[in-house]
Amino acid sequence: MNTTRQRRLKKFRVFYLMFLPVAAYFIIFTYYPFLKGLIMSFQENRLLGVRPFCGLENYRFVIKEPNFLASVKNSLIIGLWDMGLYFGFSLVLALILNEVANRMVKQSIQTIAYLPYLFSWAVIGGVWALIFDLQGLANKFLSLFSVEPIFFLATPSLARPLIIAMGVWRSMGYFALLFTVAIMTIDQQLFEAARIDGAGRFTQITHIIIPSLTGTMKTIVVLLSIGVLTHFDEIYVMVNPANRRMIGTLLLYVYETGILNFKTGTASAGATLVMIGTVAITGLIRKFTGYDEE
Amino acid sequence: MKANRFVTVLIVLVFLVGGLFAQGQVERKAVEVKVLAGVTGGKDDTENALFEKEMEKATGLNITWEKPPSGYDQVLMQKLGAGEVYDLLYLNQFQMYALANQGALTDLTSRIAASSVYSENVDPDELAKIQMNGKYYAGFNKLEVFPLVNVNKAITDKVGINLNTLNTLEDYYQMLKKVKNYMENTVGRKPYYPFFTYMPDIWDLQPWFSSAGVRRGVFKDASGKKYAPFVQAQAKPVWEWLAKLYREGLMDPASFTGKTGDMRNKMWQSQEIVMDVDWAAWTGLYNNNAMTAGTYPHTVNVVGLPGTKSPSGTFMLEQGGASLWAIPANAKHPDEAFKIIEYMATKEGGLLLSAGIEGYDYVIQDGKLAFTEVGLAHAKDHGAPFPISTQFDLGVLGTMNPGVLESVAIGKRADVEVAPMGYADGELDARKYYDIMSKWMTDCIMGKMSADAAMRGAENELRINSLID
Numbered sequence: 001m002n003t004t005r006q007r008r009l010k011k012f013r014v015f016y017l018m019f020l021p022v023a024a025y026f027i028i029f030t031y032y033p034f035l036k037g038l039i040m041s042f043q044e045n046r047l048l049g050v051r052p053f054c055g056l057e058n059y060r061f062v063i064k065e066p067n068f069l070a071s072v073k074n075s076l077i078i079g080l081w082d083m084g085l086y087f088g089f090s091l092v093l094a095l096i097l098n099e100v101a102n103r104m105v106k107q108s109i110q111t112i113a114y115l116p117y118l119f120s121w122a123v124i125g126g127v128w129a130l131i132f133d134l135q136g137l138a139n140k141f142l143s144l145f146s147v148e149p150i151f152f153l154a155t156p157s158l159a160r161p162l163i164i165a166m167g168v169w170r171s172m173g174y175f176a177l178l179f180t181v182a183i184m185t186i187d188q189q190l191f192e193a194a195r196i197d198g199a200g201r202f203t204q205i206t207h208i209i210i211p212s213l214t215g216t217m218k219t220i221v222v223l224l225s226i227g228v229l230t231h232f233d234e235i236y237v238m239v240n241p242a243n244r245r246m247i248g249t250l251l252l253y254v255y256e257t258g259i260l261n262f263k264t265g266t267a268s269a270g271a272t273l274v275m276i277g278t279v280a281i282t283g284l285i286r287k288f289t290g291y292d293e294e
Numbered sequence: 295m296k297a298n299r300f301v302t303v304l305i306v307l308v309f310l311v312g313g314l315f316a317q318g319q320v321e322r323k324a325v326e327v328k329v330l331a332g333v334t335g336g337k338d339d340t341e342n343a344l345f346e347k348e349m350e351k352a353t354g355l356n357i358t359w360e361k362p363p364s365g366y367d368q369v370l371m372q373k374l375g376a377g378e379v380y381d382l383l384y385l386n387q388f389q390m391y392a393l394a395n396q397g398a399l400t401d402l403t404s405r406i407a408a409s410s411v412y413s414e415n416v417d418p419d420e421l422a423k424i425q426m427n428g429k430y431y432a433g434f435n436k437l438e439v440f441p442l443v444n445v446n447k448a449i450t451d452k453v454g455i456n457l458n459t460l461n462t463l464e465d466y467y468q469m470l471k472k473v474k475n476y477m478e479n480t481v482g483r484k485p486y487y488p489f490f491t492y493m494p495d496i497w498d499l500q501p502w503f504s505s506a507g508v509r510r511g512v513f514k515d516a517s518g519k520k521y522a523p524f525v526q527a528q529a530k531p532v533w534e535w536l537a538k539l540y541r542e543g544l545m546d547p548a549s550f551t552g553k554t555g556d557m558r559n560k561m562w563q564s565q566e567i568v569m570d571v572d573w574a575a576w577t578g579l580y581n582n583n584a585m586t587a588g589t590y591p592h593t594v595n596v597v598g599l600p601g602t603k604s605p606s607g608t609f610m611l612e613q614g615g616a617s618l619w620a621i622p623a624n625a626k627h628p629d630e631a632f633k634i635i636e637y638m639a640t641k642e643g644g645l646l647l648s649a650g651i652e653g654y655d656y657v658i659q660d661g662k663l664a665f666t667e668v669g670l671a672h673a674k675d676h677g678a679p680f681p682i683s684t685q686f687d688l689g690v691l692g693t694m695n696p697g698v699l700e701s702v703a704i705g706k707r708a709d710v711e712v713a714p715m716g717y718a719d720g721e722l723d724a725r726k727y728y729d730i731m732s733k734w735m736t737d738c739i740m741g742k743m744s745a746d747a748a749m750r751g752a753e754n755e756l757r758i759n760s761l762i763d
Contacts, residue, residue: 047374048398153551240551241732
């Protein structure tokens, strides 16, 4: 057995050597900080010096915090809506783009849809503030129909839809691009055969394109599920006293309660809970979509 | 033989030179003081290197002056959390409390008590403000000023308002109404919201709560019980007054969603507001900006006002949280670090932290400071626009921005009380306090709930979070 292993090790030694830098990168920059964070979550809040272990105290503190449950609720609502809408809109956009015959028009739409993904959240936040400010473009447009100005940015009932829409607007183009690439790889003979059999475009979409995209869909859904509980940047740029109740998410809670107060233990416990939640959601999604099935 | 002798001499020389070099290194290391600085230092890498040299020249120490270009709080947390060791840290007052509570800072009480520099340069009243349970964990970076009411007199003059007669909430309400009416109906700028207050940290409200005789933050009574005056019954009329301003279009809705930068631009650049509450230094900066834009004083002429009179007849203003220098508990060179703290409290240190570096920010001409183009761009601020030293004469900085000295002078009036917010002996989680208060009281001001209900809601949440008893 050992000889077989040794022989294989020797045979693939070049590949193992090539893998070493990658392994080192992940150990140093991912697993070590993760492990350190995990240990810190069981230690007292001390930025300097020795940190005595305090058992589950930090977890108890976080879970008992009145704002924690509200943050979980906000994170789930925003995250799940985002996941569904990112997926749906980007798929529809990719299917529409596939139907555009003019290459230039197609590429222009693709670029325009993809462009917001290149902007930082701070820029996106600024753009949305300009649009939805009380004296912004949206209200100027509504005034054309004699509609009273709406204070979009400070109306609690509009806070979540705005944040979700902002995310969809930013990321739709990116996921649509992934779908488009997958559509391009579908065997053209299938379409030809369908056409000979008298299938129209809609039938081709529902019977060829969508079934062919199953693998890509599963991957995108799993990727999106990883982000359900990790919304922070867009919240940070858009939060204000009027909408805080509706959009204060878990990572904002971790940032404000832990990091701003130098409470390393509390912040690590909060972050670990986010990670456990993410693993659970991703696991469920993988099972639900049959991601791991052959 | 000759060769042997040559080799012997060579070996001796190598050891001698190596030894000297090593000794030099040891000596250099012994005095190398590592500083992590927030706002204090050079404005860019080039100037920061010059600042470091100036600091070294003044203290005789070998200093590494590390100043992150942005995101100081995160950098501080990351560096300390990662185990990096510093001798001196720039902190705000809350950070000092948080780290001192964790035992992460060196107790400086005996050093400060024994320091002749501190006794000769630092006002004991200022010193008392940074005490924590009778101890000192930091020294000063600068003298903190205070926010006060800033009004664009160029507009109020046109409306015919005498600013000296404004003492009550009703006076200010009437003034804002007249300005709104004038701007909307005579000037034709509709809608015009004359007043901006930055709500996210309920930061700018003290001049109004003075009318109720209460202060922001959490205090401890004689029995040690923690209470928040802003949610007590006497504060209610002020919240109702703010709600009335919003309801009647006198308060800019951007107060809830905008940033301080928006407020400032609206004040001097576009004159979209006529009144805000901002730092005393900003009275001058508004006018200075307007002067550059050619709108001072006919369109923009900002003056500072003390706000509203308290029931006891004084004007209660809030002093800004201190910016401080602390020595971490694991510092390698605490004595040398304290030398830097002392230097920053001298008038010479004050000059470096305000005017900047001689030969770069300014030159001496006929015994007076003449600012270079770079120095003018740096606006006499390298971390301390108002140095802490009582011996520092602001006059050496030349002509101040219009209106700033008058605003600063308001704080020295006998009928004005400038005091810090309530820190509950360093126990207050300020971020949480701000969030809870601004959330509930925004609902009150926007008319979503009554002042009573909002104050009760805020009080309950403060209590659940153990911020008050």
